[in-house]
Amino acid sequence: MSTTQEVPVTAPQDTSPHTTHAPIPFTRILGVELRKMFDTRSGFWLMASIAILAVIATAATIIFSPSETLTYGNFAGAIGTPMAVILPIVAILSVTSEWSQRSALTTFTLVPNRQRVISAKLLLTVAIGAASMVLALTVGAVGNLIGTAIAGVDPTWEVSVREVAQIILANEIGVLIGFMLGVLLRSSAGAIVGYFVYSLVLPTISGALASTQQWYADNAGWIDLNWTTFQLFDSTLSRTEWTQLGVASTIWLVIPLTVGLILVRRSEVK
Amino acid sequence: MITVENLTKTYRGFTAVNDVSFVAQPGRVTGFLGPNGAGKSTTLRIMVGLTDASAGSATILGRPFSSLPNPGREIGVLLDASAQHAGRTGREILTVAQRTMGLPSIRVDEMLNLVSLTERESSRRVKNYSLGMRQRLGIATALIGEPEVLILDEPANGLDPAGIRWMRDLLRDYANRGGTVLLSSHLLHEIEVIADDLVMIGNGRIVAGGTKAELLSGAGTVVRASASAALAQALRDAGIIVTSSTDGTLRTDAEASQVGEVALNARIALTELRSADNAGLEEMFLELTAQTQREGAAA
Structure with missing residues (x-):
């Protein structure tokens, strides 16, 4: 057959007039990525659960704690535990859902510079982490007022601003570990399992090592x-x-995060 | 316009895309044909920056995809209609695209209208969509930025016959208004109906390309006469290679006009003379891909 022929390789001059579009501003990417954290049922309830868990933890403290332990420190501690689990998951899913749900195909064809999308997600998860902690600690403060009023004791505010800042920092480290696992593994299940390995398995191993190795x-x-x-x-x-x-933090967070960011930039999106 | 030059992608020694070059022209629908695993989707992913090329380049409107300031306004992309967050509603998916591109929100309703998704359907979550509805939503996402170029991977998948007709009319109209359409498919008949130009790929290599008319004209001629043996002899005497078919016709690669002339000179009355386009692209497609598959075994 005479049909197999060379494809014309030389490109004819492209004469179509180009309208130059304005580049997408970073603030717009931030806005869109924030929207994407709330616009699915699972995303919405994940966010709502931050407030819900803070209220539950506070209520449980009021109901179950003896009146002499109704101090702000105890409220903050009770709220901190669920936050330490939920905030890293928020960070993980903000990244991995793009791959697990394959929406990255659309995201990165609309914004080809992946760094901009990932930076927006990073900024948002850190900001949500801080906002959630402020919200949770406020709920705790209200709980402290209500709880002590019910018990008929004076409210105790033994927690300083520095300590509050340290608690927020500790949670932000958890958020960043979640984010790091997200960009490194790019799989929701894998990263969540990874987070529990980080927060439950590694401490056990560390404890076992410490009890046998003096150094x-x-x-x-x-x-x-x-x-x-x-x-x-x-x-x-x-x-x-x-x-x-x-x-x-450099060993467990900064180095793997850097590797993850490089991988995200280069990895093939399918 | 899309220009692909010497594009190559290798994975650990396996060459998925091998020195692929072609041009998709404005005002035309270019069909990108190939069997599964031929490298179609990889080529399309490289074009839109989702996969890095090992060598070569692809440009959209003269620029690499990654340097487009707001790609959605210049090129509409639909690579996989199912690659959406299942928990988002159809309307929300369009809204995310509309906001990313900085378009007025009315475009969302315009697009839903264009692809015939009803208000109720648009507020359902994508996990409850049929594949056909996902394709319509994907087309809407691709068109929302009023791009000049469209890249669609198997867009007819999952559409019912009316939907396929609708899609064909939509793309025809889009190309007629000056748009560039690159459409991949393994649905040969669908491509045959809609495409102006064809690029065929097999085992990562381009095996054929050109306008549909050029490719089809090479399909040969079918001729029938009562004096079949005499006609065959006359054609052979004229240096034309002929094969006899079981249905009593003769087939040849020669042009119909040439066959008619030989018959006239030999004073043989013809009962039928036509180009062999009924076998069309499918025969050519199967032949070409089978050929490269044999060649590929040695690679």
């Missing part, structure tokens, strides 16, 4: 991010402890 027990603060982060909840950190936090 590790002495130096675990430099390596065990969980333990170091935990210090933020109830103490004033020494200069050494801050440095330990920096070193452990």
Whole structure:
């Protein structure tokens, strides 16, 4: 057959007049990405659960705590636990749902510069983390007022601004770990499992090591991010402890996050 | 206009796309044909920056996709209608696209109207959509930015016959107004009906390309006469290769006009003379892809 022929390779001059469109501003990407966190049923309830869990934790503290332990510190602690689980999941899903649901195909054809999309998601998850913590701590404060009024005792506010800031920082580290696992694994199930490995399995291994290896027990603060982060909840950190936090965060957070960001930029979207 | 030049993609020694070059012209529908695994989708993904090319380039309106300031306004893309968050409503998916591109919100309703998704359907979540509805939504997302170029991967999948007709008319009209359409498919008849130009790919390589008329004219001639043996002899004497079919016709690669002339000179009355277009692209497609598959086995 004479049908197999060379395809014309030389491009004819493209004469169509080009309208130049304005580039997409970063604020618009932020707005769209924020919308995408709330516009599915699962996304909406995940966000709503932050407020719901704060109220439940506060109510449980009022109901079950003896009146002498109705202090703001206890309310903050009770609320902190569910937040430490839910906020990293918010961060994970903001990234991984694009891959698990394959909406990345549309997202990155509308905004080909993936860094801009990922940066918007990162900024939003950190901001949502901070806003959620402020909301949760406010709910806790209201709970403290109501709880002590019911019990007929004076409200105790023994938590300083510095401690509140440390609690928020500790939760933000959790948020960033979630985000890091999201960009690194790009799978919702994988990243959520990864988060529980980070927060439950690694501390166990670290504890086992510390009980058998004296050298590790002495130096675990430099390596065990969980333990170091935990210090933020109830103490004033020494200069050494801050440095330990920096070193452990670099190993477990900054390095894998950097690798993840490079992978996200290059990975094939299917 | 889309220009693809010497595009190559290799994965650990496996060449998925091998030195692919072609041009999709404005005002025309270009059909991108190939069997599964031929490299169609990989080529399309490279064009829109979802996959990096190993070598070569693809430009849309003269620029690489990644340098378009607001790509949705210049090129509409539908690679996979099911690649949407299942929990979002159809309307919300269009709204996200409309906002990303910075369009007025009225475009969402205009597009829903264009692709015939009702108000009620648009407020349902995509997980409850049929594939046909997802294709309509995908077309709406691709067209919302009023782009000059459309890239569609298997858009007819899941559409009912009326939907396929609707899609064909829509794309025809779009091309007639000066748009560039690149349409991939393995549905040969669908492409044959709609495309002006064809690019065929098999095992990552372009195996044929050109206008539909050019490709079809090469399909040969079918001729029938009562004096079949005498006609065959006359044609052979004229240096034309002939094969006899079981239905009593003769087939040849020669032009119908040439066959008619030979018959006239030999004073043989013809009962039928036509170009062999009924076999059409399908025969050519199967032949070409089978050929490259054999060649591919050696690679």
